[in-house]
Amino acid sequence: MLSRHITLSDIAKKLNVSTVTISKALRGHPDISPKTTKLVKAMAEKLGYSPNFMARNLSARRSNTIGVVVPKIAHHFFSSIIEHIYNYAFEHNYEIILTVSQESEVREKKHIQTLLSMRVEGIIISIAQETKNYEIFDTVKSREVPLVFMDRTPDIAEINKVTVDDRSGAFNAIDYAIKLGYRNIGHFSGNTNINIGRERLLGFKQAMHSNGIEVNPDWVLESGFGEKSGYDLFMKLYKEKNLPDLIFAVTYPVALGIYMAANEVKMMIPDDIDIICFGNAQVQNFLLPPLSCVNQPTDEIAIKSLQVLIENIENKETFEPKQLIIDTNLILRGTCVKYNRG
Amino acid sequence: MLSRHITLSDIAKKLNVSTVTISKALRGHPDISPKTTKLVKAMAEKLGYSPNFMARNLSARRSNTIGVVVPKIAHHFFSSIIEHIYNYAFEHNYEIILTVSQESEVREKKHIQTLLSMRVEGIIISIAQETKNYEIFDTVKSREVPLVFMDRTPDIAEINKVTVDDRSGAFNAIDYAIKLGYRNIGHFSGNTNINIGRERLLGFKQAMHSNGIEVNPDWVLESGFGEKSGYDLFMKLYKEKNLPDLIFAVTYPVALGIYMAANEVKMMIPDDIDIICFGNAQVQNFLLPPLSCVNQPTDEIAIKSLQVLIENIENKETFEPKQLIIDTNLILRGTCVKYNRG
DNA sequence: TTGAAAGCGCTAACAG
DNA sequence: CTGTTAGCGCTTTCAA
Numbered sequence: 099m100l101s102r103h104i105t106l107s108d109i110a111k112k113l114n115v116s117t118v119t120i121s122k123a124l125r126g127h128p129d130i131s132p133k134t135t136k137l138v139k140a141m142a143e144k145l146g147y148s149p150n151f152m153a154r155n156l157s158a159r160r161s162n163t164i165g166v167v168v169p170k171i172a173h174h175f176f177s178s179i180i181e182h183i184y185n186y187a188f189e190h191n192y193e194i195i196l197t198v199s200q201e202s203e204v205r206e207k208k209h210i211q212t213l214l215s216m217r218v219e220g221i222i223i224s225i226a227q228e229t230k231n232y233e234i235f236d237t238v239k240s241r242e243v244p245l246v247f248m249d250r251t252p253d254i255a256e257i258n259k260v261t262v263d264d265r266s267g268a269f270n271a272i273d274y275a276i277k278l279g280y281r282n283i284g285h286f287s288g289n290t291n292i293n294i295g296r297e298r299l300l301g302f303k304q305a306m307h308s309n310g311i312e313v314n315p316d317w318v319l320e321s322g323f324g325e326k327s328g329y330d331l332f333m334k335l336y337k338e339k340n341l342p343d344l345i346f347a348v349t350y351p352v353a354l355g356i357y358m359a360a361n362e363v364k365m366m367i368p369d370d371i372d373i374i375c376f377g378n379a380q381v382q383n384f385l386l387p388p389l390s391c392v393n394q395p396t397d398e399i400a401i402k403s404l405q406v407l408i409e410n411i412e413n414k415e416t417f418e419p420k421q422l423i424i425d426t427n428l429i430l431r432g433t434c435v436k437y438n439r440g
Numbered sequence: 441m442l443s444r445h446i447t448l449s450d451i452a453k454k455l456n457v458s459t460v461t462i463s464k465a466l467r468g469h470p471d472i473s474p475k476t477t478k479l480v481k482a483m484a485e486k487l488g489y490s491p492n493f494m495a496r497n498l499s500a501r502r503s504n505t506i507g508v509v510v511p512k513i514a515h516h517f518f519s520s521i522i523e524h525i526y527n528y529a530f531e532h533n534y535e536i537i538l539t540v541s542q543e544s545e546v547r548e549k550k551h552i553q554t555l556l557s558m559r560v561e562g563i564i565i566s567i568a569q570e571t572k573n574y575e576i577f578d579t580v581k582s583r584e585v586p587l588v589f590m591d592r593t594p595d596i597a598e599i600n601k602v603t604v605d606d607r608s609g610a611f612n613a614i615d616y617a618i619k620l621g622y623r624n625i626g627h628f629s630g631n632t633n634i635n636i637g638r639e640r641l642l643g644f645k646q647a648m649h650s651n652g653i654e655v656n657p658d659w660v661l662e663s664g665f666g667e668k669s670g671y672d673l674f675m676k677l678y679k680e681k682n683l684p685d686l687i688f689a690v691t692y693p694v695a696l697g698i699y700m701a702a703n704e705v706k707m708m709i710p711d712d713i714d715i716i717c718f719g720n721a722q723v724q725n726f727l728l729p730p731l732s733c734v735n736q737p738t739d740e741i742a743i744k745s746l747q748v749l750i751e752n753i754e755n756k757e758t759f760e761p762k763q764l765i766i767d768t769n770l771i772l773r774g775t776c777v778k779y780n781r782g
Numbered sequence: 783t784t785g786a787a788a789g790c791g792c793t794a795a796c797a798g
Numbered sequence: 799c800t801g802t803t804a805g806c807g808c809t810t811t812c813a814a
Binding site for chain 1: 444445488490491492493494495497498503512513514515516519520522523526527530535536537538539540542547553554556557558559579582583584667696699700703722723725726727728729730
Binding site: 130 | 799800801802805806807808
């Protein structure tokens, strides 16, 4: 780092004033006369001054920075959410420090510690699928750093949460499918340790029950949220020669994994096996066949999460934890073939 | 921020030693006896101490942090690269500050200034498509902050660059297509202001020329790198009733835009119109039809970029700018239909 | 082996 | 309007 960087006192010396004057002038403080302010700014510009973020924040005791922890980034749902978070934060003058846990609890914990170390003013997190120990969140709380759980949340009371209505999203999808005539329906549920897995599974079961259909336990399989899970589970059922007619995939990547596996064993979607998944991505329109899904509005999730967080940051004393639930909607495309033939 | 955070002196008081002892002990400095070190660490743990990143870096004059600027994030190429960068940085004990320019020159500049302000030790950047003014990069240079341009680079000598071999990637794809029998080939070239647009266009033209085929200027269209560009250009040609047999799309999103447009006007890919694009994504296998592409190894791009950067950071005195060029390979799938029928 | 002193670059009080 | 003083939390000499 070595001081190739201009400091306040460099400018001060040039102008024969104190560093305080410079500091104030640069921030447009009303103490300083317009004349001096102009002069100072000009000199700063000329010298290529760039304020030392760390010194400034250390001194001012605030960082204007928000930490974000997501499990994955090369995944449409998260990359889209992150993009929205960046945009909104940018408009509201917060910096974002993004970290990626890679679905690892250890890494997640380390990232949170780093963020605390950076003295971020708040954290938005979507927890890793393997996360079981919630102590670290207590740590965050004890540091009085506002925290918002987004989409993937642990089961803790009195926290800020922004989730989608997973249960009714799943319910509506399956209920609709049943009304179309599907009976043999399976569900690749991801990890039911996490709310999204658990709730989607619940919605699935409720839809089955309320339509008087038995759930076949062979077809309701738990695993992860990625391509590999979809691929592996499909292959398992394929080898057992025990495939349902329709699979409800807990995420879009899981559905992709099914496409991959089906493709490999030359089974045709949607005729031999059909799919609906939770989570939308534009590209689903162009899959072979186009993939039906439960749409979760990523922009709304991102913006609401940030709004809650900022509100919490800016009204620490009076703020009460908020739980927002965002609606989903069913989008029917090439899969869910009975819809198209109906 | 208010001090809900434990400091060195909090620990020091508890233990009746100086902050210096604590500081050293915590960092495992050999000055301190194993006994005290153990005691200090235990107490720090107990109190939930987390070092103040800003204070530490301000004092130590280094941040152990690397800044990254990308134009987009909800795009497989970049999200994949970023994921690799995170992983590699994590292993090498650097923090990553990721920023997204959204293809905007203004935002890009602001982000770079923020990164400088944060005193990052180096920057990896993939420039926005509209960026024309390179002054900011001189600023970075004058601050002696190592800089690596990744994939999308400006035309400046004496800089670190990690790019793929865009020209021969494009050349090979088109040359191959021609040998398969295609004659009426168009190219949606993106923005040729940037190396990747320019080089891919060049490769395209060279392949055409070297096979003695005239380039039809109506079919070689410049625009952006996103879905919308592909969509708009396709619609333009469609309305003019002047479509080639094969379109070479400068990026995967541009190709997706073509899928969207073709779908809308009920033209069939690959029979009515065919596509090859630059850039790979796993999901391309499952498009209707699967999309042929020039594959760019994102892991290699990411890791090499970071390696060059870290080398530059750690050997500032002796380091010489490096230009790495990474090979591509052609992946033929459902599009490029003559291949499949050949 | 430990600690006192000084300072990183900046800002918040308070005085002048 | 401007400057002095003090201190944010930490690390780096250098002395004890």
